[in-house]
Amino acid sequence: GAVVSQHPSWVICKSGTSVKIECRSLDFQATTMFWYRQFPKQSLMLMATSNEGSKATYEQGVEKDKFLINHASLTLSTLTVTSAHPEDSSFYICSARPGTGGSNEKLFFGSGTQLSVL
Amino acid sequence: GNSVTQMEGPVTLSEEAFLTINCTYTATGYPSLFWYVQYPGEGLQLLLKATKADDKGSNKGFEATYRKETTSFHLEKGSVQVSDSAVYFCALRNQGGKLIFGQGTELSVKP
Numbered sequence: 443g444a445v446v447s448q449h450p451s452w453v454i455c456k457s458g459t460s461v462k463i464e465c466r467s468l469d470f471q472a473t474t475m476f477w478y479r480q481f482p483k484q485s486l487m488l489m490a491t492s493n494e495g496s497k498a499t500y501e502q503g504v505e506k507d508k509f510l511i512n513h514a515s516l517t518l519s520t521l522t523v524t525s526a527h528p529e530d531s532s533f534y535i536c537s538a539r540p541g542t543g544g545s546n547e548k549l550f551f552g553s554g555t556q557l558s559v560l
Numbered sequence: 561g562n563s564v565t566q567m568e569g570p571v572t573l574s575e576e577a578f579l580t581i582n583c584t585y586t587a588t589g590y591p592s593l594f595w596y597v598q599y600p601g602e603g604l605q606l607l608l609k610a611t612k613a614d615d616k617g618s619n620k621g622f623e624a625t626y627r628k629e630t631t632s633f634h635l636e637k638g639s640v641q642v643s644d645s646a647v648y649f650c651a652l653r654n655q656g657g658k659l660i661f662g663q664g665t666e667l668s669v670k671p
Contacts, residue, residue: 446603478661485564486649486661535604549659551596551603 445469446538448552455526456560463521463555465536471516472538476549477509480533492519526559533557562587562654566662569647573640573669581635581665583624583650591652593617593626593633594659598647607635607648640669 445468455461465475475492490511491499498511508530510522519538523530533556537549567582585593592611596604608617613628622637633650650662 448603451601480664483568483663485663488658488660537604549606551598551605553598553601553603 446536446550446552448536448555450555451553452556452558454558454560457527458525460522460524461526461557463523463534463536463557465519465521465538465552467517467538467540467550470538470540470550472519472540473516475513475519475536475538477511477519477521478535478537480535486535489521523557526557528559531557531559562591562652562660564650564652564660564662566648566650566665569664569666571665571667573667575642575669575671576639577669579635579637579640579644579667581648581650581667583633583635583662585631585633585650585652587631587652587654587660589655590628591654593624594651594653595622595624595633595635596649596651596661598649598664600646604649640667642669642671645669 447466449464473494477489478486479489480486488501489504492511492513494513494516500506513519533554535554537551563586565584594609595607597607598604608619610617610626613626616625624633624635645668647664647666649664651659
C-alpha cells in the first residue's frame with residue numbers, strides 16, 4: 443500500500459533553534475498534504491494544509507511565521523518550526539492525499555515526529 | 561463547533577478479552593465517522609468508517625455503529641489479540657471536508 447515517510451521520528455533541540463520535519467510520499471504523488479500536532483492527552487489538531495506550488499493554508503491560531511511549510515514537489519512537504527521554544531514540544535504528524543483531489547478519508551499518514559525543545 | 565472525545569487510555573486487556581473504546585462527537589449536520597489505528601512505528605491507517613446514522617463499519621473483527629441519538633461511535637472487538645496493541649483514533653469529517661480527531665486511546669493487549 444501507499445507509504446508516507448516522515449523524518450525524523452524524534453528530535454531534541456535547544457530553545458531558539460529551528461527544526462525541519464520532512465514528509466515524503468514514497469509511491470504516489472500528493473498535491474495536498476496536511477500537518478497535525480498533538481499535545482499529551484489532547485486531540486490530534488490540524489495545523490495547516492499544504493498545497494504543492496502554492497502557499498499553505500493555516501488553521502486559526504497557528505502562526506504561519508513560526509511554522510513554515512514548504513511543498514515544493516508532489517512528493518515532499520516540509521514543516522520548519524522556527525525559533526522553537528519549550529511550548530512547541532509536541533508530536534507532529536503529516537498526512538498526504540493521493541492525486542489531485544478526492545475525499546479526505548483517503549489519507550496516508552506518516553509515523554510522526556516527537557519534538558522536545560529544551 | 562465540531563469535536564471528538566474518546567475514553568482515556570491506556571487500556572490494558574488480556575488476550576481474547578472483549579474490547580470497547582468509547583467515542584462521542586459533537587457536530588453540525590451529519591458527519592461521516594471513522595476509526596484510525598496507529599501501530600507502533602507506523603502511520604495512522606483507516607480501520608473502518610460509517611457515513612450515515614445506523615451504519616455499521618467493520619474490519620479485522622472490529623465494529624462500530626453510528627448512533628445519531630447518542631452521538632456515539634464506539635469501537636468494539638469480541639476477542640482481542642496481542643497484535644491489536646496500538647493507538648486508536650476516532651474521527652469525524654465535517655461539512656468542510658476536514659478530519660477532526662479525538663485524542664487517541666492506547667490499547668495494550670497482554671498474552
